[in-house]
Amino acid sequence: MKVSRLTEKIKESNAKGRTALVPFLPGGYPDLDKFWDEIIELDKNGADVIEIGMPFSDPVADGPVVEAASLKSLENGVNLKWIISGLKGCRDKIDAGVLLMGYLNPVLQYGIEQFAKDAQEAGVDGLIIADMPYEEGVEIKKILAEHDISLVPLVGLNTSRERMKLYAKDATGFVYFVSVLGTTGDRDTLPEDVKKGLEMAQELFDIPVALGFGLKRPEQLVALDGLVDAAVFGSALIRHVEAGKSCREFMEIWK
Amino acid sequence: MKKGYYGEFGGQFVPELLMPPLLELEEAMKTIMKSAEFCDEYTRLLTDFIGRPTAMTHCRNLSRELGFNLWLKREDLAHTGAHKINNTVGQALLTQMMGKTTLLAETGAGQHGVATACAASLLDLDCEIYMGAVDVERQSHNVKRMELFGAKVVPVESGTKTLKDAINAAMRKWIADQETTHYCFGTAAGAHPFPLLVRELQSIIGREAKAQFVEKNGKLPDYVVACVGGGSNAIGMFHDFVPEESVKIIGVEAGGTGEPGCYNSAPISLGTTGVLHGMNTKLLQTEEGQILPSHSVSAGLDYPGVGPEHVYLHDSGRVEYAIINDGQAINAFKTMCRKEGILPALESSHAVAWALENKDSIPAGSNVLVNLSGRGDKDMDIFEKYTAEYGN
Numbered sequence: 001m002k003v004s005r006l007t008e009k010i011k012e013s014n015a016k017g018r019t020a021l022v023p024f025l026p027g028g029y030p031d032l033d034k035f036w037d038e039i040i041e042l043d044k045n046g047a048d049v050i051e052i053g054m055p056f057s058d059p060v061a062d063g064p065v066v067e068a069a070s071l072k073s074l075e076n077g078v079n080l081k082w083i084i085s086g087l088k089g090c091r092d093k094i095d096a097g098v099l100l101m102g103y104l105n106p107v108l109q110y111g112i113e114q115f116a117k118d119a120q121e122a123g124v125d126g127l128i129i130a131d132m133p134y135e136e137g138v139e140i141k142k143i144l145a146e147h148d149i150s151l152v153p154l155v156g157l158n159t160s161r162e163r164m165k166l167y168a169k170d171a172t173g174f175v176y177f178v179s180v181l182g183t184t185g186d187r188d189t190l191p192e193d194v195k196k197g198l199e200m201a202q203e204l205f206d207i208p209v210a211l212g213f214g215l216k217r218p219e220q221l222v223a224l225d226g227l228v229d230a231a232v233f234g235s236a237l238i239r240h241v242e243a244g245k246s247c248r249e250f251m252e253i254w255k
Numbered sequence: 256m257k258k259g260y261y262g263e264f265g266g267q268f269v270p271e272l273l274m275p276p277l278l279e280l281e282e283a284m285k286t287i288m289k290s291a292e293f294c295d296e297y298t299r300l301l302t303d304f305i306g307r308p309t310a311m312t313h314c315r316n317l318s319r320e321l322g323f324n325l326w327l328k329r330e331d332l333a334h335t336g337a338h339k340i341n342n343t344v345g346q347a348l349l350t351q352m353m354g355k356t357t358l359l360a361e362t363g364a365g366q367h368g369v370a371t372a373c374a375a376s377l378l379d380l381d382c383e384i385y386m387g388a389v390d391v392e393r394q395s396h397n398v399k400r401m402e403l404f405g406a407k408v409v410p411v412e413s414g415t416k417t418l419k420d421a422i423n424a425a426m427r428k429w430i431a432d433q434e435t436t437h438y439c440f441g442t443a444a445g446a447h448p449f450p451l452l453v454r455e456l457q458s459i460i461g462r463e464a465k466a467q468f469v470e471k472n473g474k475l476p477d478y479v480v481a482c483v484g485g486g487s488n489a490i491g492m493f494h495d496f497v498p499e500e501s502v503k504i505i506g507v508e509a510g511g512t513g514e515p516g517c518y519n520s521a522p523i524s525l526g527t528t529g530v531l532h533g534m535n536t537k538l539l540q541t542e543e544g545q546i547l548p549s550h551s552v553s554a555g556l557d558y559p560g561v562g563p564e565h566v567y568l569h570d571s572g573r574v575e576y577a578i579i580n581d582g583q584a585i586n587a588f589k590t591m592c593r594k595e596g597i598l599p600a601l602e603s604s605h606a607v608a609w610a611l612e613n614k615d616s617i618p619a620g621s622n623v624l625v626n627l628s629g630r631g632d633k634d635m636d637i638f639e640k641y642t643a644e645y646g647n
Contacts, residue, residue, distance in 0.1 A: 058419060183430065183431075
């Protein structure tokens, strides 16, 4: 597999002396009409990688904000086909890397082979499956790799060195470090041992390390200088959009 | 078979953050659960606290009418009134020996919540129970029992506000509190090693039933029947009978109202393969992989998935799975009360109903052993509401 566009985009940003920005919005949120405009807006305003959520009825790793937004998207009629075909229609207007994030079952029902093929054609660079640890993802990772799609691993504060090495040996794109033992959702402070975990991830992975879950303000990253190549934010952005404010305004804070 | 799998079903489909506690639990099953200290204490609790062995009852009046012998394995007579206590006392003891301080659980009908709260009280553990807001309302009596045992009951307002959402909420809580907390999973489902752990703790039902039946009759039963929601009472009952080829084994799923297009709780019979709550199994879902609401008059069977070993037993042909609808279960509930003086749980009424509904195809003189997984006192409100709506 060639070097992932996700890696390239994050490194390009880091080379300019900045932490890469990875905003997250559930597909079809806040509504079907506005969604792709918001994505293009994020791209124009500094997003290096854009994460699009694949809504699922039972999102166990998500907190209340992402869950409510995802369920709203489902009510709006969003499905994987809508996301993939919509992306295909506007991918040439998006410079950022594009990542899909969700749960395994909708992807399984779509069909892994078909999903990989259609996602590649739509310009998807990576996939995060929140309920698929290393052991269950071996076969899927191979299929995705054949279509130049990275299966981005999630690791966290309780991931042992041994398991982190397992992920590190064949990971592509970037590694997503979960900042808390908990679900998605913005928090005022990050746990103290995040730094230690990030140091281990930086040591073991030769791809960029992104920090996510709980990010609300850029100041949260100050104490982690040099350890975070990319910052992922979802709940804070969803709240912002929900309040009727623009993605551009939100990105201003992080630039 | 691959570790944690039953054929192609099972697995560990959880966020990476839950892998460490799952691996820790696997290790505890290999070491602590095999230790003499655990085995001795668990055996003592099964006898002195739970009240095992539970009785086996021959239904004399119904047997005369049906033309075959109907036997009941009486898990309704276990402490707290259902088979659930076998599992929770075992997991609570394991939790204590693992050095953890809190039991976390989800519950649908409330029986697992009551049993968990009771086990936590016995072993001086903190206890937190997640329960769908709809179930909190329809099982208010059980909520009060949990609280009396000292548990904190947390109503879950997300999704369909039933068991599946309570499981989601409990899994989220476990991610955060895994160091101090054991997730006392209520059925033989979920991520490995839970289906195995729960089966191990519930297989006492089938072991006892087999020995009791042979002692009374000098032979094995012809049929063994149990209701299947998540499937813990059934897998516990079936496990020792699976190698006995002469025994026909029947799992009974809940068909809901039985009207065309209605929601049901019969994923083995009417679902498709998919991944939910850590396992690859049969699910009630849309073509796009979104989980559908389930329905059963019995809150304990109201779940859109099922334990993976049941799907394997179905696909291998060893166990036959049938569907009984709400009305048939209610009829069995009333029949058992009027003819035998036993008030069965609505869950178990589905299994009893299978025997009643199939009386013409069961050969005369057969021995049909039904697992009566729990007692029906908890279901009186539902029964009254049902009869008010549909007539007596």
